[in-house]
Amino acid sequence: MNLSLDNSVVHHIFQDPDGNIGLRLAPEPLQVKLEVELLLEELTKVYNAKPAKGYASFVSPDDPRFAQEEGAEPVPLPEFPQLLDARLQDKVEFVEFSQQVARLLRNELEHYQFLESGFLLLAEYKQTADRYLLVAFVPVKDGVMVSPDLSVDRSSQLDITKVQLAARVNLSDYQTQMAAGHYISFIKGRTGRKTAEFFLDFLGCAERVNAKKQTEQLVQSVQALIRDESVSPELAKDIRKDVYDYCGEQWNAGEQVRLSDIDERMQAKGAPSVTEFAQARGLDMAEEFPAERTSLRKLMKFQGQGGGLSLAFEQDMLGERVQYDPRTDTLTIVGTPPNLRDQLRRFYGEDS
Structure with a gap:
């Protein structure tokens, strides 16, 4: 140090x-x-x-x-x-x-x-x-x-x-x-x-x-940009990881997150400007703010718990190994983690 x-x-x-x-x-x-x-x-x-x-x-x-x-x-x-x-x-x-x-x-x-x-x-x-x-x-x-x-x-x-x-x-x-x-x-x-x-x-x-509020606003803006601008899955994954890594680096260094820095990184990938996207939709985002690490994770993962159930998975799995039907609130997962699969198979007597 x-x-x-x-x-x-x-x-x-x-x-x-x-x-x-x-x-x-x-x-x-x-x-x-x-x-x-x-x-x-x-x-x-x-x-x-x-x-x-x-x-x-x-x-x-x-x-x-x-x-x-x-x-x-x-x-x-x-x-x-x-x-x-x-x-x-x-x-x-x-x-x-x-x-x-x-x-x-x-x-x-x-x-x-x-x-x-x-x-x-x-x-x-x-x-x-x-x-x-x-x-x-x-x-x-x-x-x-x-x-x-x-x-x-x-x-x-x-x-x-x-x-x-x-x-x-x-x-x-x-x-x-x-x-x-x-x-x-x-x-x-x-x-x-x-x-x-x-x-x-x-x-x-x-x-x-309010670092948490500003970071959540950034995460929501990036997610909305990817969805509304019909960004390809490959580019969407790259954008999320790049923004996540940049904000994490700034957090570790004790430095501010700057929207101008994010825009430069986005445009280098051929993606739209986050600042222009937010302004066009009337979203109030500060030009500089400290990142809040917990909120940043929402860029990379879906996770939640309640009612005896706890779930977390990488966002790029949605639409591939993980399917969600919002009408029936049904989540379908193809392929389970090995340790979970072993527990389930033993419970059903498949591996005795």
């Missing part, structure tokens, strides 16, 4: 026996050495692999939420963006900035009664041509370690795979406003809407781009 670490630090947030949230601040940054680089690389891989992410930007004074009603008290601006701006302007050192952020997080945890122990990790690093700030609340798990004297002791370990509260700010895009709506990405995990909103409030940002 082409990653260059500039600064990193870990602060401890814990719950004391009385149920209060305590904070233990690190007085200095972590020394940049192999173990720290491996930790950041592993955390970055886990973060990148999370299929569901949201995309946001910091709220500004002209945001509707700060509109004051007559006689109402003014709504204070979020603190995190102000702290970050001071850091980017070299008004504070990294450790002081991180300590201010840790105090802010502890206050938010107390306010929302989110009582969980863990470690707040902040890291400034470069990857490719961009600078990033990673903010992650890493939970802990009990483990066992073997000491140098070969005794066995209990220990607390970072549970990186269980990270659900994490965000990454593209500092390069933020400072240049190259991606005004989505220079912040964050994990949209299974911790619930309230928890996600708490973390966004802590960061002082608001979700701007």
